[in-house]
Amino acid sequence: MTPESTDKQTPDVAAAAADSGSSAAELTAIEQHAATLAELNAELEAARAKADEHWDQLLRARAETENLRRRQAAELEKAHKYALDSFVRELLQVHDSLELGVAASLDPGADLTKLREGNELTLKLLGDVMTRFGVAPVEPEGLPFNPEFHQAMSVQPRADLAPNTVTVVLQKGYTLNGRLVRPALVMVSGAA
CATH class of the missing domain: 1.20.5 (Single alpha-helices involved in coiled-coils or other helix-helix interfaces)
Structure with missing residues (x-):
């Protein structure tokens, strides 16, 4: 039963009750129920309108989020492409x-x-x-050997240096913002 049909039937019920010789108390009760029913129908319609409004807002928010995601993906692709x-x-x-x-x-x-x-x-x-x-050379000559930044190509026995000291840099290494790009190729001192 739709709210419109309920509103139309309520006065008819009151008229039918009045024609059948119902008491005044019954008529008052019927009228109160009809008024309550009309209020409930109005509240239901308001709730439906609010629900429709919220649904519309949800759909718009989803669409806006999807558009934002697409824009960010495109910007990220450009950033990678032209970095x-x-x-x-x-x-x-x-x-x-x-x-x-x-x-x-x-x-x-x-x-x-x-x-x-x-x-x-x-x-x-x-x-x-x-x-x-941010590209910096790794020039370890005279420093202790560090396997994280140096690659030993050979060991030279040296009495004048402590063991595991870089004696010769054959090829410089490089870091990019502190991260190793290429290790330095070095010769390392060993015990004499």
């Missing part, structure tokens, strides 16, 4: 410098001193770029 953008821009300066050095070395009248100076400047430029981006 090296500024590093590459900086490296292009080094590349240009190397190209100029190679072109200058092909000149028949090239000055060896100027070429050496150009190479040193290019190496310094590369070192500056690496430092700016």
Whole structure:
């Protein structure tokens, strides 16, 4: 039974009760029940409207969350794709410098001193770029051997150094923001 049909029947019940000769107390009770029923129907309709409103808000919140998730996924993909953008821009300066050095070395009248100076400047430029981006060399010569950052290539018996001291660095190691990228290849002192 719908609320509209209940509202329509209630006055008819009161009229039917009045026609059948019911007492005034019965009529009052019927009218009170009809009023209570009308109030309940109004409360039910208000609750349904509120439930519909909450459902709509839930659907909108879900849609907004999904849109936000998609936007963040797209931004993360772009961040991964172009993470090296500024590093590459900086490296292009080094590349240009190397190209100029190679072109200058092909000149028949090239000055060896100027070429050496150009190479040193290019190496310094590369070192500056690496430092700016958190790349640091591992240069352990004279320090105790550390297997986390060094890879021993051979052991040299040495009486002048304590055992397990790095004597020669064959190849520098590098870290990126403190995390090892490549270990240093080293020679280590041993007992004489």
